Amino acid sequence: MENTTWVANHTGQSDFDLVGLFSQSKNPALLCVVIFVVFLMALSGNIILIFVIYCDTQLHKTMYLFITQLSLMDVMYISVTVPKMLMDKVVGMNKISAPECGMQMFLYLTLAGSEFFVLSAMAYDCYVAICPPLRYPILMNHRVCFLLVSSSWFLGSLDGFMLTPITMTFPFCRSREIHHFFCEVPAVMKLSCSDTSFYETFMYLCCVISLLFPVTVISGSYSFNLFTIHRMNSAEGQKKAFATCSSHMAVVILFCGAAVYTYMLPNSYHTPEKDMIVSFFYTILTPVLNPLIYSLRNKDVTRALKKMLNVGFVFQETIT
Known part of the structure; x- marks a missing residue:
């Protein structure tokens, strides 16, 4: 009877305590500043990339539409977790209510899953552009893209x-x-007092199915791309195509590898410290890397950015 009451009382509590990165750090204030700077870099980088693509009509192409969607997801993705973490550190609180926890969980699952499928769409777009380029306007028209x-x-x-x-x-x-x-699912599940083995198996199958299609499309597309690149006569074309594919693959490997570790490896491989480090990579660092990869290594985007900066400079000179 006492155990039943104890379970009911604890289940009825509405708040969780997030024991996060700062509790593991020897210098939490410095870590807070670093994460805040990284957060600002991710926001500014992705927002600028979206703005540049939107303003430059020459970038109104299928590939750049996918990039804007990826940047939008990254802005939302990092905003789901980091502001709450930083605010808790500033005000000295680490509590999150059950509804807030559920909303955070739903948003990061949705955004992470959507990003996998956008990355696979980008891989397919890259395949069509390299392998059957003459059929690109038909295979990747606006309707297919939408x-x-x-x-x-x-x-x-x-x-x-x-x-x-x-x-x-x-x-x-x-x-x-x-x-x-x-509020990541595996971390929350560790607090449950019921048998979660069946649900863990179900979650594993969901992740396998969710990753199977994107990974198949991505690996297949880039395999064909590399084979086609190898057969190119132009050294400049080989270099450009390989640079594009390699940068995309770096993002995919980082993102997919973190998801496989978090949701598909047995519990014996997990510790709270390892889980937080892996999550730090794919929730905080990936949104910073994406705009760098898809802007600095893309000549069309850098050209549009320089053009916009020059226009702004000329406008400022005219006013003064």
């Missing part, structure tokens, strides 16, 4: 709709401390 983008958002939200309600309805009768800097 379908791929909307499908990415829809398919990405499925994990959020499936996993979030189940995770948040489990009884939590252990410590309310989440050993993470946000």
Whole structure:
């Protein structure tokens, strides 16, 4: 009877404690400043990239539409976790209510899943541009592009709709401390006092299915790309195509590798410290890397950015 009451009381609590990165750091103030700077870099880099693509009519192409969607997802993705973490550090609180935890969980699952499918759409777009370039206007017209983008958002939200309600309805009768800097599913599940083995298997299968299609499309597309690049007669064309494919693959490997570690490896491979480090890479560092990869290594984007800066400079000179 006492145990039942104890379980009910703990399940009824509405707040969790996020024991995050700062508790593991020897210099939490410095870490807070670094994360804040990285957060500003991610926001500014992605917003500038979206703005440049939107303003320059020469960048109104299929590939750049995918890049704007990726940047939009990155802006939302990093905003789901980092502001809450930094605000908790500033005000000296680390609590998050159950509804806030569920919303955070749903948003990051949806955005992460959508990003996988956008990356696969970008890989397919790159394949069509390199392998059958003459058929590109037919295979990647505006209708197909819109379908791929909307499908990415829809398919990405499925994990959020499936996993979030189940995770948040489990009884939590252990410590309310989440050993993470946000409400990630595996970290929250560790607080449950019920048997979660079946749900963990279900979550594993969901992640396998969610990753199987994007990874197949991405690996297949880039395999054909590399084969086609190898057969090119132009050394300049080989260099340009290989640079594009290699930069895309770096993002994909980092993002997919982190997801495989978090959701598909057995519990024996996990520790709270490792989980936070891996999550730090794909929730905070990836949104910073994407605009650098897709802007600094893209001549069309750098040209549009320089043009915009020159126009702004001339306008400022005219006013003064």
